[in-house]
Amino acid sequence: MPAKSAAQQKAAGAALSAKRGDTPKSKLKGASISMEKSMSEDQLEELAHTRRKNKPEHVGDD
Template sequence: MPAKSAAQQKAAGAALSAKRGDTPMSKLKGASKSMVESMTEKQLEDLAETKLKGKPEHVQD
């Protein structure tokens, strides 16, 4: 599942880093904190590897 915005891709990258142990959990904020707990490493990889070209910074619901 590709990321829908640049913010989602960045949050997934931060969560993936924490899940792998490269970044301390205490450094995470907002969405990335909940992503670590609710998503698998594979799901985070899929979001984090999304290309940002043409993606908006944020998506309005």
Template sequence: MPAKSKAQQKAAGAALSAKRGDTPKSKLQGASKQMAASMTEKQLEDLAKGSAKGKPEHIG
């Protein structure tokens, strides 16, 4: 399931980084913190991959 917005894609990337141990989990905020706690590494990979081109910054 690809991300629907750039913000969602960035949050998934940050959560994935923390899940892999590249970034401390204490640095996560908001959606990325929730994603890291509730999603598997595979789910985060699917959400973070792909091009951000043509996606809106945020979904209202």
């Protein structure tokens, strides 16, 4: 499941870094906190490695 926006991809990257222990969990903000708790490392890696080119920064709630 690729990221739908650049913001989602960035949050997944931050959560993945915390899950791996590279970044302290206390540094996480917003969506990355819940992503780190609820998603596996494989799921986070898939989202985090999505290419950002041509992705909107945010996706609306349509």
